[in-house]
Amino acid sequence: MTDIAWIDLALTAARPQALGALLRYFRDLDIAEEAFQEACLRAIKTWPDKGPPRDPAAWLIFVGRNSGIDVVRKRSKNDPLPEEEAFSDLSDAEGDMADRLDNSHYRDDILRLMFICCHPDLPATQQIALALRIVSGLSVAQIARAFLVGDSAMEQRITRAKARVAKAGVPFETPGPLERAERLGIVSSMIYLVFNEGYSAGITNPDSAAFCDEAIRLARLLLRIFPAEPEIMGLLALMLLQHSRARTRIDKDGQIVLLEDQDRSRWDSKLINEALALLDKAIRHRKPGPYQVQAAISALHARAPTPKDTDWKEITMLYGLLERIQPSPVVTLNKAVAVSKLEGPEAALDMIAPLADKLDGYFYFHGVKGGLMMQAGRKPEAREAFDRAIALANSAAECAHIRQQIDKLGAVTPLVE
Amino acid sequence: MLYAILCYAHEETVFAWSKEEEDAVMARLIEVQAPYAQAGKLGPVGRLMPTTAATTVRKGKEEPLVLDGPFAETKEVLLGFYTLDVETLEEAVAFSKALSVVNPGSSSYEIRPFYVFHPGEIKNSETKT
Numbered sequence: 001m002t003d004i005a006w007i008d009l010a011l012t013a014a015r016p017q018a019l020g021a022l023l024r025y026f027r028d029l030d031i032a033e034e035a036f037q038e039a040c041l042r043a044i045k046t047w048p049d050k051g052p053p054r055d056p057a058a059w060l061i062f063v064g065r066n067s068g069i070d071v072v073r074k075r076s077k078n079d080p081l082p083e084e085e086a087f088s089d090l091s092d093a094e095g096d097m098a099d100r101l102d103n104s105h106y107r108d109d110i111l112r113l114m115f116i117c118c119h120p121d122l123p124a125t126q127q128i129a130l131a132l133r134i135v136s137g138l139s140v141a142q143i144a145r146a147f148l149v150g151d152s153a154m155e156q157r158i159t160r161a162k163a164r165v166a167k168a169g170v171p172f173e174t175p176g177p178l179e180r181a182e183r184l185g186i187v188s189s190m191i192y193l194v195f196n197e198g199y200s201a202g203i204t205n206p207d208s209a210a211f212c213d214e215a216i217r218l219a220r221l222l223l224r225i226f227p228a229e230p231e232i233m234g235l236l237a238l239m240l241l242q243h244s245r246a247r248t249r250i251d252k253d254g255q256i257v258l259l260e261d262q263d264r265s266r267w268d269s270k271l272i273n274e275a276l277a278l279l280d281k282a283i284r285h286r287k288p289g290p291y292q293v294q295a296a297i298s299a300l301h302a303r304a305p306t307p308k309d310t311d312w313k314e315i316t317m318l319y320g321l322l323e324r325i326q327p328s329p330v331v332t333l334n335k336a337v338a339v340s341k342l343e344g345p346e347a348a349l350d351m352i353a354p355l356a357d358k359l360d361g362y363f364y365f366h367g368v369k370g371g372l373m374m375q376a377g378r379k380p381e382a383r384e385a386f387d388r389a390i391a392l393a394n395s396a397a398e399c400a401h402i403r404q405q406i407d408k409l410g411a412v413t414p415l416v417e
Numbered sequence: 418m419l420y421a422i423l424c425y426a427h428e429e430t431v432f433a434w435s436k437e438e439e440d441a442v443m444a445r446l447i448e449v450q451a452p453y454a455q456a457g458k459l460g461p462v463g464r465l466m467p468t469t470a471a472t473t474v475r476k477g478k479e480e481p482l483v484l485d486g487p488f489a490e491t492k493e494v495l496l497g498f499y500t501l502d503v504e505t506l507e508e509a510v511a512f513s514k515a516l517s518v519v520n521p522g523s524s525s526y527e528i529r530p531f532y533v534f535h536p537g538e539i540k541n542s543e544t545k546t
Contacts, residue, residue: 006522009433009434009522010430012433013429013430051523052522052523054493056427217432220432224468224469224486227469227485227486228485228486274466277466277470278469278470281485284483
């Protein structure tokens with residue numbers, strides 16, 4: 001790795017903490033970003049000669065704070081110079097800065113930076129784009145490629161989202177415990193959105209696949225600053241487990257490979273082991289939550305050497321728990337799949353029958369229903385469900401997967417219209 | 418003398434390495450280790466999982482406390498270790514310097530002489546990467 005490549009990584013790693021602190025000082029996202037940018041340029045100029053600082057984030061905050069003041073002065077050329085007190089104590093340098101970094105301020109700085117990307121008025125895709133731009137520091141071009149839009153369209157989208165955030169007002173006061181817990185929950189969902197965008201769009205677009213790594217990085221960061229939160233451990237474990245199968249869930253022709261057909265020897269054991277360690281830690285807290293339960297289910301798959309060894313009884317039990325803490329028809333649908341492994345397709349079909357109305361527009365529902373019908377030998381009904389699934393497929397890969405199922409059905413008596 | 422060589426670095430940076438970067442660094446590190454391994458001087462070498470996977474047990478007034486996270490919240494954290502059986506501190510220093518040269522960014526190596534408490538043998542292949 002060259003010096004520049006290392007510096008680039010160090011700048012990216014320090015970004016959330018440094019930008020978060022600069023946002024707190026200047027109370028303006030644009031000024032904070034400009035100040036951070038300026039500090040990064042200085043870093044690229046000086047670090048190769050002088051060597052990297054031991055604490056890159058502290059260095060960037062210190063340098064960024066000074067450049068930020070220049071930015072403010074330039075902007076208000078015609079106004080009187082701002083009072084130094086307008087910013088958080090700028091007079092004293094290093095000593096004060098070290099104190100600030102060592103206390104808990106920076107946790108809330110990072111959380112705030114993530115939280116402002118989750119404004120409820122912003123649709124999911126804009127939250128994802130904003131978080132990747134502001135928190136992760138991905139370039140507009142990178143994000144645009146992942147969303148298959150042009151650079152200028154993405155630039156506009158991000159600018160609009162930022163304006164929205166600025167208009168809503170950034171919450172600068174230190175949050176109380178309840179508020180902090182609420183923010184953690186909202187930020188966790190945003191991180192999972194980023195992951196899922198990468199997980200689903202990444203099948204066909206390698207530019208989105210990088211989102212999965214990014215989401216994992218954000219979750220690690222969040223857990224590092226809130227180390228005793230079992231749901232963050234659960235979220236990170238869940239994403240690590242799902243990501244451990246990235247190499248096997250799509251075959252070389254771009255077709256979806258079902259969990260039971262995947263080559264388990266190619267699952268990433270490093271990610272799985274980290275996830276299992278996190279899950280063990282989370283369980284000690286005895287505060288189950290949706291991410292922990294989903295991770296526990298995923299871990300049971302990871303622990304089974306072959307599909308036959310899967311502990312479906314435990315999985316059914318865990319889906320039951322998930323139904324209680326976060327009831328949703330999709331959870332019941334997943335539980336039905338587990339039940340079908342234990343009791344056969346008819347029992348599962350009985351379970352999903354009441355979901356038909358709520359999940360009528362959901363690809364996966366019809367796919368599962370078709371599969372169960374096929375197992376039960378009810379071919380015409382299977383065909384009908386698969387046809388519905390194809391109509392609702394979100395990607396060519398999903399479509400092709402269902403076609404394969406239809407091929408397995410073989411010749412079927414045509415349906416009477 | 419037996420030395421434990423403890424490697425400290427910024428984990429945000431190290432865990433942000435791409436697969437290619439990681440492989441390149443590992444190849445260079447293994448190159449440094451190879452002569453020591455061939456001479457039978459290199460003991461177990463470990464890479465620690467991220468500090469987010471760490472748990473700390475601290476002696477409390479009554480029962481020991483179990484805390485989430487690493488022992489100390491520091492900028493640079495313990496990321497891995499080597500065990501090395503060499504004659505002199507000079508050799509241990511040379512080994513560590515060679516590692517630091519091929520390891521990008523800022524990393525520090527703490528050299529700690531130690532006694533073998535239990536040679537041990539790890540049979541579970543899952544814990545090996």
